[in-house]
Amino acid sequence: MIPLMLDLTGRRVLIFGGGGVGARKAAFFEHEAEVTVISRSFSPDLDGLTVRRQEADLSDLSDEALGFLLAGAFLAVAATPDPSLNDRIGRLCAEAGVLFNNAAGEPGDVIIPSVVRGSRYLVAISTHGKSPAVSRYLRTRLEADYADLDKMIELQEEVRSMLRETEPAQAQRSRILWKILLDDEIRAALATDYGRARALAIERYLHA
Ligand SMILES: C[C@@]1(CC(=O)O)c2cc3[nH]c(cc4nc(cc5[nH]c(cc(n2)[C@H]1CCC(=O)O)[C@@](C)(CC(=O)O)[C@@H]5CCC(=O)O)C(CC(=O)O)=C4CCC(=O)O)c(CCC(=O)O)c3CC(=O)O
Numbered sequence: 001m002i003p004l005m006l007d008l009t010g011r012r013v014l015i016f017g018g019g020g021v022g023a024r025k026a027a028f029f030e031h032e033a034e035v036t037v038i039s040r041s042f043s044p045d046l047d048g049l050t051v052r053r054q055e056a057d058l059s060d061l062s063d064e065a066l067g068f069l070l071a072g073a074f075l076a077v078a079a080t081p082d083p084s085l086n087d088r089i090g091r092l093c094a095e096a097g098v099l100f101n102n103a104a105g106e107p108g109d110v111i112i113p114s115v116v117r118g119s120r121y122l123v124a125i126s127t128h129g130k131s132p133a134v135s136r137y138l139r140t141r142l143e144a145d146y147a148d149l150d151k152m153i154e155l156q157e158e159v160r161s162m163l164r165e166t167e168p169a170q171a172q173r174s175r176i177l178w179k180i181l182l183d184d185e186i187r188a189a190l191a192t193d194y195g196r197a198r199a200l201a202i203e204r205y206l207h208a
């Protein structure tokens with residue numbers, strides 16, 4: 001498995017099965033992709049999401065009819081509780097060249113990770129499907145332990161551009177940036193007062 005960050009703007013994503021799991025997968029994609037949920041019933045968790053709904057009993061559909069639904073899709077998720085139906089959707093995706101994620105059944109070619117996201121960073125976590133609970137646990141730990149990561153990235157961005165003007169040696173620029181990252185007092189200041197953290201960084205490491 002190889003991690004990638006994809007821009008799904010304007011791409012079509014299909015979710016087969018509109019239960020709690022299908023709704024969670026739909027929520028994962030809907031802020032960027034064009035999501036359609038195909039199911040015989042729809043969880044209230046889908047209310048409020050920007051997704052199209054298409055009512056169908058998938059067991060009644062022929063391979064040809066399912067293949068027709070897949071036309072033009074970039075990625076499909078099978079999230080019905082019937083693994084053999086999910087696996088069948090996966091086989092048709094492989095034939096149609098559509099990326100496939102399986103919520104229950106034979107693993108597809110895509111895993112949906114746990115995501116920690118700030119305005120300046122994105123971390124995706126997977127256990128290769130072995131323990132989603134551990135992925136979730138790691139996400140909550142990272143969210144708690146690095147609550148101010150966005151502000152540290154902002155400070156690093158600012159100091160990096162200052163250093164490009166003042167410090168010609170790359171090795172020295174790198175050393176200073178690491179010192180700031182590892183400075184507990186600067187990290188503590190970031191939580192409440194960006195200006196103070198910035199002043200500390202400049203005073204300690206740029207005018208030293
Ligand atoms: C392979 C994968 C398929 C995929 O790509 O979707 C998959 C598969 C399965 N999950 C199962 C169970 C649970 N999944 C969750 C939660 C999440 N599951 C997610 C991803 C993935 N789940 C992919 C692998 C990710 C990896 O590589 O680590 C997360 C990260 C992303 C998301 O879904 O949004 C999201 C956490 C988001 C977050 O909070 O950060 C919880 C809730 C909890 O833990 O509280 C439980 C119950 C506890 C447990 O069983 O662990 C079952 C068994 C069903 C059964 O027993 O019937 C299967 C099927 C099987 O294993 O066969």
Ligand SMILES: NC(=O)C1=CN([C@@H]2O[C@H](COP(=O)(O)OP(=O)(O)OC[C@H]3O[C@@H](n4cnc5c(N)ncnc54)[C@H](O)[C@@H]3O)[C@@H](O)[C@H]2O)C=CC1
Nearest residue numbers: 017018019020021022039040041057058059080081103104
């Ligand atoms: N990948 C993951 O992250 C997780 C996967 N699971 C597994 O995912 C599966 C789905 O879980 P839930 O959403 O909780 O189930 P659910 O029973 O709440 O929802 C299933 C949905 O699929 C629809 N459906 C079922 N058969 C259909 C058919 N033949 N045609 C059309 N629609 C059909 C139902 O109408 C319903 O909307 C389960 O097998 C569960 O074990 C569970 C937890 C996490």
